[in-house]
Amino acid sequence: MFELLSPKAGFVCNFLKNLGIEFSVTVHETAETLEKCAEIEKIIDGKICKNLFLQTSSASAHYLLMTDSRKKFVTKEVSKAIGSSRLSFASGEKMEEMLGTSPGSLSITSLIFDKDKAVSLAIDSDVLKEKFICCHPCDCTATLKIRTSDITDILIPALEITPIIIDIK
DSSP states (O other): OOOOOOOHHHHHHHHHHHHTOOEEEEESSSSOOOHHHHHHHHTSSBEEEEEEEEEETTTEEEEEEEEEETTTOOHHHHHHHHOOOEEEEHHHHHHHHSOOOOTTTOOOGGGGGGGOOOOOEEEEGGGGSSEEEEOOSSTTTTEEEEHHHHIIIIIIITOOOOOOOOOOO
């Protein structure tokens, strides 16, 4: 069914399907930047979430932050909202190690591969106001469009995650 997708993206789609989550998938050129994602948004008629992989200065805690792609990331504000010491971007190598995902392909679906449950999920409350969440299925050559309620009511509980909901200005 998902022959045009990479093996990892196909796995993600099958995982979602097995949970009973309905979604659409759009295959496209590589979209690793917000500018490219803006072009894809026109095709899928939805907003692609900005996903950031963050860590504390001691690298003792890691976070996947989902926010509106048009919002500015202000370290001090996000750190305070999460209740963490100063956050910075974690390396691509760390992302690969912990989530099996490469930079540019990170999304909430990357948490499927967090076997140690070592990455906390932080979600900007504005993301939850959208009818759909659009994100890559761990591959930046495809974009999923999933009902936000399916993310919050089915996927997050299936992953046994308690998200931190924050307000980003």
